Amino acid sequence: MNKVEQFLGLAMRAKKLVTGEELVVKSIANRQVALVILSGDASANTRKKLQDKCTTYDIPFRLYADRNRLGHCIGKEQRVVVGVKDGGFARELLKHLDNV
Numbered sequence: 234m235n236k237v238e239q240f241l242g243l244a245m246r247a248k249k250l251v252t253g254e255e256l257v258v259k260s261i262a263n264r265q266v267a268l269v270i271l272s273g274d275a276s277a278n279t280r281k282k283l284q285d286k287c288t289t290y291d292i293p294f295r296l297y298a299d300r301n302r303l304g305h306c307i308g309k310e311q312r313v314v315v316g317v318k319d320g321g322f323a324r325e326l327l328k329h330l331d332n333v
Contacts, residue, residue, distance in 0.1 A: 236329040237297060238306035240322060241270075241315065245307040249319035252309065254279060257316040261286045266316035267323035268293045270330070272300040275313045283314060293323070295330045 234242075244250050251260050260266045261283075269287050271280060273296045280296075287294040297303060304312035317323045 237326060240326050240329065241306045242308065244317055244319065244322040249317060249322050250307060251316040251318060252307070252312050252314065254314055257283070257314045258286055260316045261290050261292055264290060266292060266318055267320045268317040268326060270295050270297050270303070270315045270317070272298060272303045272313050274299040279313060293327055297330060
């Protein structure tokens with residue numbers, strides 16, 4: 234398990250993540266997330282929708298692994314998108330995501 238997955242697991246246990254497309258989109262619009270992580274195997278539509286929303290609200294957006302791995306590292310079933318609500322977790326994750 235790498236640092237990205239460790240921090241996602243920690244953030245999940247600290248209740249600092251929001252998952253699911255609709256909840257994440259709503260959280261972006263309400264400026265409740267500091268980072269959005271999308272699985273690399275998300276559909277083109279989903280990717281465009283979330284990327285555009287993040288650009289509009291100036292929220293960092295990154296791709297990571299696939300839906301199975303993203304879900305696994307937060308202890309859930311498959312997850313296509315995860316929003317990180319905490320600035321500290323977002324900074325650490327960005328640091329490690331940009332070095333992967």
